[in-house]
């Protein structure tokens with residue numbers, strides 16, 4: 001491996017922890033499309049990612065018995081705006097990652113589903129996450145199955161709240177529930193509200 005280092009920011013091939021490289025936290029189809037160089041430039045951002053990986057993602061990977069596929073990690077300000085992230089999103093500071101557990105290819109030995117993984121991690125009193133959010137996005141259109149992922153955050157400096165939420169994203173907006181709420185439970189609640 002060469003010792004190439006970009007003019008500004010950290011080398012994407014740099015290890016963040018035993019099983020995670022920086023590129024896993026910085027790759028983004030949106031960033032590529034807009035030719036954004038989405039990479040931490042501050043030592044504190046990299047230190048935050050390292051704390052997130054070592055304290056939360058590595059233990060989560062071990063607990064779930066499956067590699068984690070990070071779908072969104074670090075976001076520079078422009079990327080966060082482009083994808084409609086919260087203005088104070090912890091992704092901006094390297095404090096949060098969205099992921100799914102990798103399903104195993106063996107039919108007999110499948111890893112946990114995203115919802116099962118969320119349940120398992122939410123129940124870990126010793127896992128020092130700030131927020132764990134089970135997220136579901138329902139896509140418009142026939143035959144489009146919902147997308148599920150886990151947002152997890154960790155504060156290197158300051159206290160971690162161990163807060164567990166679920167968010168359902170639809171074409172008309174987002175709904176938040178406390179704890180792990182499945183899609184069918186969100187829909188039942190909606191039906192109750194509509195009926196009352």
Ligand SMILES: [Zn+2]
Pocket residue numbers: 072091096097098151152
């Ligand atoms: Zn997130």
